[in-house]
Amino acid sequence: MRYSEAFIPTLKENPADAEAISHKLMVRAGLIRKLTAGAYSYLPLGLKVLKNVEKIVRDEMDKAGAQEILMPALQSADLWHETGRYDVLGDELVKFKDRTGREMVIGPTHEEVVTDIARNELHSYKDLPKTVYQIQTKLRDEPRPRFGIVRSKEFIMKDAYSFDKDEKGLDKSYKKMFDTYHAIFRRCGLDTIAVEADTGFMGGSESAEFMLLSESGEDIVAMCDGCGYKSSLAMAGCLLLKKQEATSNKQLATIKEVDTPGVTTIEKVSELLKCKPQNMIKTLIYIADKKPIAVLVRGDHDVNEAKLQSCLKAKELFLADDNAIQKATGGPLGFSGPCGLKGVRFVIDHAVLGITNGVTGANKKDKHFVNVVPGRDFEVKETADVRYITDEDTCPKCKKKISLKRAMEVGHVFKLGTKYSDSMKAKFLDSDGKEKSFIMGCYGIGVNRIIAAAIEQSNDKDGIIWPISIAPYKVIILSLNKEDKDVAKASEKIYEDLCKEGIETLLDDRDISPGMKFKDADLIGIPLQVIIGPKKIKDSKLELKIRATNKNEDLPPQKALSAVKKYLT
């Protein structure tokens, strides 16, 4: 491609509405433009990268025996009612009525559709296992799109689904996808790590997220430098306190009610009573399957609702509102506490047991208790790990210090089991003559998010530094002076040579100053720059610059092609 004919609108300044590095650079380098919040157009350079990523994904998926299909984005809402996810997804699901008044949705993911295909087309254990995948645009009405294409309402996903006759088969299919994902990300130049993860609204028994450590990530992973333990924040287990260390040799004082007018938050109580949040017992009232639950955690800890939900085995879980709190505790919001609280199930986080002479709400307006001792002033019956791990915790495996790092999710694999096949009655006949539900797995990759991830991982003050595998062009020829015949001749010759070899090359033949060419080349991040200028060409030399290292070497034009090929392989 000749730059003079290309459509690569680069920007000198950062866009005002971008915060994340990848977002700024994708706009500046002319890869994308925003249409509206959460929806982006891909310009030629961005689309080339996207296609390169897709090619790698297809290549590896095919290699793993998965077969590509294409399902419609347009779906009937009926399917979603069948699995109950119509309500689970809520506002995130894009819904509308077609002209006949039938309720339709735009697919945010395709478990329902693919399960419908399976129940119609797969009938025997002999048809199994099968894994299918597609690369397709999804719509999710995200409450808060951000970081450019990292979280957008419309995005491109590679979603795959496996169907097996038994758990053993699922294990195998899952493992294959797990390994394939590592291969895909590696080929895209990403250093991802796999962490155990919450299954969220997908459901299922086991799942892993593929994460890229990055400041622009929206997730947090807990990592242990000692034993290599890593987990998503939602799943990271907290070490349990033993009761002995909990109530060790501390002077126990007498419980006392104190005035705390209008003071409803941990922070404010802490300030007023001069006590540390670590020594306070935060009491949250949840409604789990319509019943109130009092959840006790340390003042400086946060309740992990995923853990709480699985501990309660609750289908539905949310924080109680003011009325429900009043009803359950007899006191208003902000003054809940465990002492004297009756008729409500308690779930007590282990860390609470370490508190002696603690502070908690008195279930009365403007009153708190001080010198509260768990076990003495309220009953300790049911304890559990229901909080988020913090960077003050130790590793649940090896007890060394844990660190929390921001990360970006680029892939997620799930063992779904029979969640969808059961609810949609997708069954096959097994060899024993019995009808059984398919054992399913599903596997997602944020295809366009990989682009942002690659940029997050690899950039410098001048711009993007593409991994060769997904770079929109492998080589850019900077022809520094159009007037100089030798320069023009050498540039054309090398451009032709590279094109003949099938190496994607951009020839910067624009009639602009050298400085602009250098800046643009660095910004758009082409891995190899062939720089041809009037001075060096007189000595029969040109320059080969490697963007990643900013190292360059002079060499005769005849050797340029072989040098480029050597680097690319």
Add this chain to the structure above:
RNA sequence: CGGGGUGUAGCGCAGUUUGGCUAGCGCGCUACGUUCGGGACGUAGAGGCCGGCAGUUCAAAUCUGCCCACCCCGACCA
């Protein structure tokens, strides 16, 4: 959905507090000329419903009200 912020030329911004006549700057864009190894220079140009609607006023980018869009923090999130 809660909290905060922004909206003025294609892009980045000043001007708004204290209303005032023709709305500015830098980059980019067009033409001509000079330049040509790290975002060159000169000359001459084009380009604005000052987010929208309604109000106050002799007069509104500027004051008031409502609305819309976008960004950040949180809630949420395969």
